[in-house]
Amino acid sequence: MSNSFSGLASKTRRVLLGSLALAVLPRVSNASANAQELLAQFDALRNPSRPFAFTTTLLEYRDGRQKETLTLRAYASPSVASGQFRSIVWFQAPAQDIGKLMLKDGSNLWFFDPTSKATVRISPQQRLLGQAANGDVVATNFSVDYAARIDGEETIINGERSSVSCTRLALDARTPEATYHHALLWLQRGTSVPVKAQFFVESGILLKTAFYRRLRPVLGADRPTEIVLIDGLDPKWITVMKFDGYAWRDVPETWLQRDYLPRFKPE
Amino acid sequence: MKVLRNPFFAIPLIALLSIVASAAVADELDGLNIADELSAGGTGIPINHDKRVFLELAGGRSLKSTSSPSTFINASFDYWLQHRVNSDWRAIVSGRLDISDGSASSRSEIHTLRELALQWQPTSNSVFDVGRINMQFGEGIGFNPTDVFREGALRNVTSIIPADLRRNRQGTVMLSAQRLWEGGALLGVIAPRIPGNASSDTFSPDLSSTNSRDRVVLSLSQRVGAELTPQLLLVAGRKQSPEIGFNLSALPLAGLVAYGEINVARRPSTLAAIDAWPSDIAWRPQSAVGFTWSLSDSASLTVEHDTDHTGNDNDRDAALMRMPVAMQQVFQQELIRRQRLPDRQQWFLAGLWKDFIMHDNDLYALTRLSDDFSHKQFLVELRHRSGPLTFILRSQWVREKTGENSEITAYELKLLMDRYF
Numbered sequence: 001m002s003n004s005f006s007g008l009a010s011k012t013r014r015v016l017l018g019s020l021a022l023a024v025l026p027r028v029s030n031a032s033a034n035a036q037e038l039l040a041q042f043d044a045l046r047n048p049s050r051p052f053a054f055t056t057t058l059l060e061y062r063d064g065r066q067k068e069t070l071t072l073r074a075y076a077s078p079s080v081a082s083g084q085f086r087s088i089v090w091f092q093a094p095a096q097d098i099g100k101l102m103l104k105d106g107s108n109l110w111f112f113d114p115t116s117k118a119t120v121r122i123s124p125q126q127r128l129l130g131q132a133a134n135g136d137v138v139a140t141n142f143s144v145d146y147a148a149r150i151d152g153e154e155t156i157i158n159g160e161r162s163s164v165s166c167t168r169l170a171l172d173a174r175t176p177e178a179t180y181h182h183a184l185l186w187l188q189r190g191t192s193v194p195v196k197a198q199f200f201v202e203s204g205i206l207l208k209t210a211f212y213r214r215l216r217p218v219l220g221a222d223r224p225t226e227i228v229l230i231d232g233l234d235p236k237w238i239t240v241m242k243f244d245g246y247a248w249r250d251v252p253e254t255w256l257q258r259d260y261l262p263r264f265k266p267e
Numbered sequence: 268m269k270v271l272r273n274p275f276f277a278i279p280l281i282a283l284l285s286i287v288a289s290a291a292v293a294d295e296l297d298g299l300n301i302a303d304e305l306s307a308g309g310t311g312i313p314i315n316h317d318k319r320v321f322l323e324l325a326g327g328r329s330l331k332s333t334s335s336p337s338t339f340i341n342a343s344f345d346y347w348l349q350h351r352v353n354s355d356w357r358a359i360v361s362g363r364l365d366i367s368d369g370s371a372s373s374r375s376e377i378h379t380l381r382e383l384a385l386q387w388q389p390t391s392n393s394v395f396d397v398g399r400i401n402m403q404f405g406e407g408i409g410f411n412p413t414d415v416f417r418e419g420a421l422r423n424v425t426s427i428i429p430a431d432l433r434r435n436r437q438g439t440v441m442l443s444a445q446r447l448w449e450g451g452a453l454l455g456v457i458a459p460r461i462p463g464n465a466s467s468d469t470f471s472p473d474l475s476s477t478n479s480r481d482r483v484v485l486s487l488s489q490r491v492g493a494e495l496t497p498q499l500l501l502v503a504g505r506k507q508s509p510e511i512g513f514n515l516s517a518l519p520l521a522g523l524v525a526y527g528e529i530n531v532a533r534r535p536s537t538l539a540a541i542d543a544w545p546s547d548i549a550w551r552p553q554s555a556v557g558f559t560w561s562l563s564d565s566a567s568l569t570v571e572h573d574t575d576h577t578g579n580d581n582d583r584d585a586a587l588m589r590m591p592v593a594m595q596q597v598f599q600q601e602l603i604r605r606q607r608l609p610d611r612q613q614w615f616l617a618g619l620w621k622d623f624i625m626h627d628n629d630l631y632a633l634t635r636l637s638d639d640f641s642h643k644q645f646l647v648e649l650r651h652r653s654g655p656l657t658f659i660l661r662s663q664w665v666r667e668k669t670g671e672n673s674e675i676t677a678y679e680l681k682l683l684m685d686r687y688f
Contacts, residue, residue: 059305059306059308061301061302061305062626063626066305066308067627068652071314081493082493092314092316093314094314094655094687095314095319095320095321095655095687095688096319096321096685096687098314098315098316098318098319099316099319099347099349105490105496106490106493106494108494108496108516108518109518113430113434114319114347115319115345115347115361115381115434116401116403116430116433116434117400117401117402117403117433118403118430118433118434119403120408121406121516121518121524121526122524122559123518123521123522123523123524123559123561125521125522125561125564126522126561126564126567127564127565127621133564157292157295157296159299159302161296161299173521176518176519176520176521176522176523177518177521178521181521201563207564209295209298211295211299211302226302226306228298228299228302230294230295230298235294235295235297235298236297236298236301238298238301238302238305240302240305240306242306252391252392253448253449253450254391254392254447254448254449254452255391257447257450257451257452257488257490257496258488258496259445259447259451259452259454259486259488259498260447260452262402263386263388263394263445265351265354265357265388266316
């Protein structure tokens with residue numbers, strides 16, 4: 001009962017916050033092109049332009065304690081044709097998920113289990129662990145999946161708890177493979193360094209808030225090496241995505257298709 | 268926003284919004300504090316990526332209309348191991364041992380050798396395999412007409428859940444070669460006949476069950492545009508007419524995966540295949556068309572329509588119901604052996620709800636319904652995760668019509684505990 005009440009209060013709060021933002025924040029007109037460029041720069045900062053590999057560790061905190069942990073090794077390669085990343089993700093932990101694979105190839109997202117040898121097509125929106133969806137753990141370029149417009153300037157608290165002056169972008173999905181219907185993205189003003197994002201379902205309900213933090217020099221640029229996801233309904237439900245093990249890694253084109261999944265041979 | 272221009276409304280509203288905004292910021296700061304602790308806590312112990320082993324213990328009660336109620340206990344040991352010999356070669360062994368005991372039957376022990384294979388990958392675009400391989404094709408969830416190696420694969424049926432039927436099965440002895448290129452692949456398989464009869468000995472590899480005749484399979488996949496990767500299958504073999512299979516899936520809407528597969532061949536009906544009906548070889552397509560819809564990030568629904576023209580039509584169904592019980596049992600066993608439908612059409616529905624009522628609980632349900640409702644299967648299970656353990660409470664109900672006014676029903680309630688190592 002208390003959960004339901006706090007959920008309702010939280011929902012009301014989000015709707016009210018949305019109204020406040022719409023009513024108070026200044027609008028920047030005729031800036032869509034600039035917004036799309038900013039979004040492309042944000043993509044470039046998260047994802048190198050050459051094929052690379054990295055490890056993602058997802059840590060989930062819920063009900064007052066640490067719960068599940070998931071470790072994934074991803075191999076990503078940008079596609080010149082689509083501008084989007086193609087990735088193969090290898091599950092390394094926990095024990096029940098060892099050897100499973102996820103493949104993102106354009107709008108195709110496949111899941112493979114080495115025990116059953118079955119390959120099943122899945123949607124990017126389905127939840128993987130904590131608040132992280134399937135689409136969150138594969139390298140993606142937001143500028144391909146979302147249309148952006150500048151939505152205002154705002155000073156907010158960042159993931160390190162400092163006040164940062166930001167440009168706020170409003171993003172709307174323009175392909176079915178976009179993980180979220182729409183989102184708000186705060187970039188540090190004057191740069192494309194991501195600070196915070198909020199992701200919404202079609203009805204306008206806040207799904208989760210993300211803080212991009214721990215910028216470190218990785219593969220030639222300062223990139224966020226941690227994302228903190230805070231659930232929209234239950235703010236005590238936290239998922240931390242830690243990124244490490246970055247390396248330049250050629251990803252053979254032949255890897256990035258469903259038929260290769262039973263053959264996958266990690267490094 | 269006229270209301271904001273009226274001070275009578277605007278002042279209290281802005282005050283309220285300020286309080287709400289402060290609370291949201293406080294929540295975010297709390298969340299970041301928790302994240303700091305999580306992040307500092309490390310990521311757990313190193314794990315061997317070349318093995319996956321799990322133990323399952325189960326107990327339950329079974330009620331059948333043809334016998335008295337019984338209790339049973341099961342223990343299963345499942346393993347998947349790979350050994351990387353060098354960068355080009357790897358060996359894989361995978362299987363499962365099921366031990367069951369019950370008040371209505373004697374103790375049984377069945378080992379299913381899922382895979383025992385050697386793989387050679389000399390370049391990134393060519394792969395060769397030899398051995399027993401659990402090769403699977405198909406996009407369908409409840410029925411896979413293009414899963415051309417499914418015949419004789421089920422050595423021990425432990426569940427009616429499609430994922431379990433794919434996992435708990437034996438592979439086919441084969442030699443395969445695959446050539447891959449950007450966006451496509453060609454696979455060739457030779458699966459020879461292995462003489463002998465099906466064996467129920469505990470540790471028998473039971474090779475004859477999956478290799479009852481010589482077969483050659485060719486599979487071609489090619490990405491078409493950015494969205495689609497159709498797959499074409501050709502199967503030829505002794506004592507069978509050529510088969511053609513086709514697979515396709517797409518993401519037409521956000522959160523909606525649509526899929527379809529079809530297999531066409533000249534073949535006898537299942538009833539004729541067990542010599543209970545005159546020879547009736549004809550074009551008998553099999554198909555599965557459906558979609559999986561993500562209702563939210565934690566709930567999904569699958570709806571699938573299956574057809575199988577080797578299944579019984581009204582005449583064959585009526586004839587089967589007039590046959591002795593022993594022949595009806597042979598028919599049922601043949602359906603399991605070939606993984607076919609009893610009737611021409613079937614609906615398959617399945618739903619998954621993660622975090623059902625409380626965290627760590629998943630609810631899964633499925634049903635299979637033949638078009639005339641003479642064959643029905645229902646399953647509901649509640650999964651609860653607790654650290655390395657998963658507890659599953661499974662309820663399963665099966666009804667088979669066996670005559671104009673008779674039917675067999677079986678109900679099972681089972682509690683399972685899974686532990687991965």
